[in-house]
Amino acid sequence: MSPKIESHLQEERVFSPDPEFSAQARISSLAQYKKLYRQSIQQPDVFWSKEASELAWRKPWSQVLDWKAPFAKWFVGAKLNVAENCVDRHARSHRRNKAAIIFEGEPGDQRVITYAQLEREVNRFANVLEKQGVKAKDRVLIYMPMIPEAAIAMLACARIGAVHSVVFGGFSADSIVDRLEDSGASLIVTADGGWRRGKIVPLKENVDAALEKYSHVRKVIVFRRCGQPVSMTPDRDLWWHEEVEQVKSSHKAKAFDSEHPLFILYTSGSTGKPKGILHTSGGYLTGTYTTFKYIFDIREEDVYWCTADVGWITGHSYIVYGPLANGATQVMYEGAPNHPDFGRFWKIIEQHGVSIFYTAPTAIRAFIKAGDHYPANHDLSSLRLLGSVGEPINPEAWMWYHKHIGGKRCPIVDTWWQTETGAIMLTPLPGCTPTKPGTVTLPFFGVDAAIFDENGKECAPNEGGKLVIRQPWPSMARSIYGDKARYQKTYWSDYKGIYTAGDGARRDQDGNFWIVGRIDDVLNVSGHRLGTAEVESSLVAHPAVAEAAVVGRPDDLKGQAVVCFVTLKESHQPSDDLLQALRQHVGKSIGAIAKPDDLYFAPALPKTRSGKIMRRLLKELVTHGKITGNVTTLDDVNVIANLAACMKSTT
Numbered sequence: 001m002s003p004k005i006e007s008h009l010q011e012e013r014v015f016s017p018d019p020e021f022s023a024q025a026r027i028s029s030l031a032q033y034k035k036l037y038r039q040s041i042q043q044p045d046v047f048w049s050k051e052a053s054e055l056a057w058r059k060p061w062s063q064v065l066d067w068k069a070p071f072a073k074w075f076v077g078a079k080l081n082v083a084e085n086c087v088d089r090h091a092r093s094h095r096r097n098k099a100a101i102i103f104e105g106e107p108g109d110q111r112v113i114t115y116a117q118l119e120r121e122v123n124r125f126a127n128v129l130e131k132q133g134v135k136a137k138d139r140v141l142i143y144m145p146m147i148p149e150a151a152i153a154m155l156a157c158a159r160i161g162a163v164h165s166v167v168f169g170g171f172s173a174d175s176i177v178d179r180l181e182d183s184g185a186s187l188i189v190t191a192d193g194g195w196r197r198g199k200i201v202p203l204k205e206n207v208d209a210a211l212e213k214y215s216h217v218r219k220v221i222v223f224r225r226c227g228q229p230v231s232m233t234p235d236r237d238l239w240w241h242e243e244v245e246q247v248k249s250s251h252k253a254k255a256f257d258s259e260h261p262l263f264i265l266y267t268s269g270s271t272g273k274p275k276g277i278l279h280t281s282g283g284y285l286t287g288t289y290t291t292f293k294y295i296f297d298i299r300e301e302d303v304y305w306c307t308a309d310v311g312w313i314t315g316h317s318y319i320v321y322g323p324l325a326n327g328a329t330q331v332m333y334e335g336a337p338n339h340p341d342f343g344r345f346w347k348i349i350e351q352h353g354v355s356i357f358y359t360a361p362t363a364i365r366a367f368i369k370a371g372d373h374y375p376a377n378h379d380l381s382s383l384r385l386l387g388s389v390g391e392p393i394n395p396e397a398w399m400w401y402h403k404h405i406g407g408k409r410c411p412i413v414d415t416w417w418q419t420e421t422g423a424i425m426l427t428p429l430p431g432c433t434p435t436k437p438g439t440v441t442l443p444f445f446g447v448d449a450a451i452f453d454e455n456g457k458e459c460a461p462n463e464g465g466k467l468v469i470r471q472p473w474p475s476m477a478r479s480i481y482g483d484k485a486r487y488q489k490t491y492w493s494d495y496k497g498i499y500t501a502g503d504g505a506r507r508d509q510d511g512n513f514w515i516v517g518r519i520d521d522v523l524n525v526s527g528h529r530l531g532t533a534e535v536e537s538s539l540v541a542h543p544a545v546a547e548a549a550v551v552g553r554p555d556d557l558k559g560q561a562v563v564c565f566v567t568l569k570e571s572h573q574p575s576d577d578l579l580q581a582l583r584q585h586v587g588k589s590i591g592a593i594a595k596p597d598d599l600y601f602a603p604a605l606p607k608t609r610s611g612k613i614m615r616r617l618l619k620e621l622v623t624h625g626k627i628t629g630n631v632t633t634l635d636d637v638n639v640i641a642n643l644a645a646c647m648k649s650t651t
């Protein structure tokens with residue numbers, strides 16, 4: 001039996017939306033929300049077809065939903081072009097010369113791209129891809145810095161029906177290899193590098209290293225961002241700027257089926273192999289369009305800024321597809337929040353008049369640590385709405401965000417969702433939902449969320465359990481790429497026909513959801529998912545390592561820190577050098593975010609009689625410094641004393 005999920009947080013402070021904000025909001029009272037929510041659950045077809053009809057379809061649907069759990073088809077029979085919805089239709093409207101992207105590079109360079117310009121750029125790049133032989137459903141791997149060309153490359157893929165798979169620029173060459181192998185991509189779009197804390201991230205070099213291990217990539221298109229010399233392999237590597245010169249800025253977009261695959265995005269699970277989450281076109285676009293519209297209550301004159309990277313789902317849904325489908329103006333920033341210092345974000349907000357700001361708790365905690373004077377030195381009065389995403393926001397961080405960034409006047413939308421859900425699922429609506437620090441409050445329209453106990457019974461108020469979604473929604477993942485069985489097993493096997501998110505949560509007496517955190521072997525490091533099994537596999541691949549167990553430890557800044565227990569092979573001895581070598585090894589094989597924060601050389605790991613590593617005990621040990629939990633299933637109780645000793649000796 002798995003231990004009960006407990007949630008201890010008590011929070012009494014309630015913040016109701018400002019009447020002035022409510023007055024002009026799309027949803028301006030809780031009664032209005034409740035009515036529309038009830039309708040959206042009782043008649044999802046009616047709600048979603050109304051929302052979807054605000055998009056441009058080339059052919060209407062014959063049926064809103066075809067649901068054979070766990071496989072959904074939304075807007076059956078309909079055809080559309082996703083890029084046309086995000087770009088062309090605005091470029092042909094009053095938004096033609098409206099800024100789509102206000103870009104700021106880390107070194108301080110700025111560019112404004114209007115919808116009309118974005119249309120030409122996307123068209124050109126679509127032509128380049130087609131010229132290189134990319135066809136509908138072909139996979140294109142995108143490994144780019146946070147520059148407009150990342151979005152342009154994604155939209156160009158969407159335009160021609162190619163499937164993009166964006167790999168976060170912080171991931172290593174080995175991570176690229178895994179994703180190439182799984183997706184079967186034949187073309188890569190990258191850059192010479194990107195700026196991060198004043199240094200160049202060597203993106204092209206990483207691609208070159210990856211391609212030594214994977215030979216099915218025909219072409220690599222390289223955007224020149226930093227200008228440093230990079231090696232270009234003849235016949236394989238092409239410069240972006242040279243290619244776009246040779247093609248037209250017009251491109252006739254074909255229409256694709258509503259269920260045509262749009263992208264694959266890899267995310268961590270409880271096994272070593274990342275899962276390629278597959279999203280399709282019509283439903284995903286409807287979900288991101290609708291959530292962005294209501295949750296950020298977007299206005300024509302808003303300047304929106306989401307600080308995520310396009311390499312994560314937040315960047316896909318709330319930098320590229322959601323905002324652009326709404327014809328919004330947004331800021332895109334390339335670099336680190338603390339370059340040259342912790343005032344950078346506030347300077348950007350002041351300079352560009354940002355009105356909606358969407359960031360992550362890990363960033364907020366880093367700002368708190370850096371000091372209140374950074375935001376205080378800037379005029380943040382343009383802000384009217386704040387958002388948070390990626391992990392539970394601690395009430396103290398929420399209060400700081402409210403006071404020091406929002407000037408006590410901006411509503412905060414704490415949005416819960418996942419790579420798999422495609423769009424925000426649990427969230428306040430800024431004009432109507434009373435918020436309390438730490439709760440993601442209520443479900444979005446059409447989201448039938450609940451808390452279940454082990455037997456599939458809905459939990460009583462304030463009783464902890466598993467967060468589930470009982471009805472399909474348009475932006476839901478369609479599968480794990482190439483592995484329907486794993487998709488079914490991972491998300492749909494706890495309760496029949498019901499989606500299990502993998503998060504523990506409770507619902508309070510007012511119906512608000514409080515997220516406790518992951519219940520599987522997945523860590524949340526700085527708002528990013530990291531499978532303990534991935535780090536363990538990486539460690540075990542090192543020649544000195546016999547066995548490894550990885551757990552999370554609470555960390556003030558990162559949310560969770562990566563703690564590793566490593567058993568060495570007989571032929572190797574613990575040493576400082578080996579410790580450093582193992583940290584580097586993990587960094588190289590996965591990426592810097594996975595680098596162990598603590599690493600202990602343990603003579604043995606705690607195991608059950610059947611040989612299962614008891615990570616629960618290790619977690620207790622690193623969190624509380626001792627083990628008080630049940631150890632009766634432990635094979636050898638002496639292991640515990642040895643572990644405590646090894647933690648002293650290795651630090």
Ligand code: WT7
Binds near residue numbers: 389415419420501527
């Ligand atoms: C996991 C999904 C969705 C974009 C970023 C992460 C955690 C996400 C919240 C929130 C508490 C949150 C959950 C979830 N999470 N948002 N507002 N409050 N926890 O996407 O990498 O797919 O991770 O992030 O544990 O399952 P992801």
